[in-house]
Amino acid sequence: MIDFDLTEEQAMIRESLQGFAAEVLAPQARAIDEAGEMPAAVIQAGWELGLIAAAIPEEYGGAGGERSCMTNAVILEALGGGCASQGAAIMAPGQFVGALIDFGTAEQKAEHLPKYAGNDPAAASLAIQEGQFGFSAEAMRTTARRSGNGFVLDGVKRLVPLGDRASHFLVLARDEDGEGIGAVQAYIVPREAGGLTVGAESGSMGLKPMPQAKVTLEAVELPGSARLGGDAGIDALRLVNQARIGACALAVGLSRQATDFAIPYAKERVAFGEPIGKKQSIAFMLADMHIECETMRWMVWKAASLLEHNDPGAAKACVLAQDYVRRRAIKVADDALQIFGGHGFIRDLPLEMWLRNARTLTVLDGPVSV
DSSP: OOOOOOOHHHHHHHHHHHHHIIIIIHHHHHHHHHHTOOOHHHHHHHHHTTTTGGGSOGGGTSOOOOOOHHHHHHHHHHHHTTOHHHHHHHHTHHHHHHHHHHHOOHHHHHHHGGGGSSSSOOOEEEEOOOOSTTOOGGGOOOEEEEETTEEEEEEEEEEEETTTTOSEEEEEEEETTOOSGGGEEEEEEETTOTTEEEEEOOOOSSOTTSOEEEEEEEEEEEOGGGBTTGGGOOOHHHHHHHHHHHHHHHHHHHHHHHHHHHHHHHHHOEETTEEGGGSHHHHHHHHHHHHHHHHHHHHHHHHHHHHHTTOTTHHHHHHHHHHHHHHHHHHHHHHHHHHTGGGGGSTTSSHHHHHHHHHHHTTOSOSOOO
8 A cells, every 4th residue: 555644753854844944945045046155054054954964873973863765855845845046055965975875885984974973064065967968877978997996087077066165076977888877886086186176167047056066077096995885886876866856856845835926926916806816727727736746746755765665666766757847847837937927027026036946956967865
């Protein structure tokens, strides 16, 4: 029997973060977007909630909670309902931490996880995205080749979250002799590594305040211990799918925010003698927006649950969820804007910002992970 109920702990986390998103993130979202910068206080406030440290085992200084893709999907949706940019910035280090928990060797965990278990935010980045047209993780151009007992990495990563301040990058690179996602592995690269250059990113349509960077790797030499998981390596498809579903969860929260914003307006805005919400075209549009939000949520939760349990059907569920969310989140954000008419394009309302953020979330792999 399929059970869509959250656990008691997940329900409490969801309720708490929805309040945080509404009271802290949403009121400052427009100002932060206009400034194009993420205040350090935002990341600090999110860090103090313990969202990342909660899953770190006690032996490494964490709270010892269970690592859960499903719980992370609930967290990201709740944060996305306040501000997708701030939610992404808060949860970006979780990609590095989650990958270490899932795939790291005992030595890698002991070296890195304690940095993320305290009260001061440490920054690390998962570097997936590349700049070529039609980028896909399966056809990655960043390569890793064996050199003695170590590796040499070459390539360029774009839109790397928190790349401007990260002390370490988890770089996905393809074995230069291999093809497809099965040839992709992850490498822990310190910022000071020779041949690594971190530059300013040119920016993107949405998630403007999200700190991002362009990371160039030119013959970066790494020891054998830098490969995540050691000789066993990682399941790159699982890691990439976690990033994709993380972005989808943020998009679901954004879609719900746009829908909830449009409903009161449709009830209050009077045209031709009655509220526009009573007009069939608007009523049907709002109903469809609600249906799409619910549908996207269940698809994302199902994919996250299957990922969490290493179910063989997880890859298919992730593809289906990502495809659906990519199309429907844009539609929901656009419909919300259309309900407001010309006023929806004016920057004193958040609708055009939500549309930009929705578009960005649906084309990027890797701003956040479940």
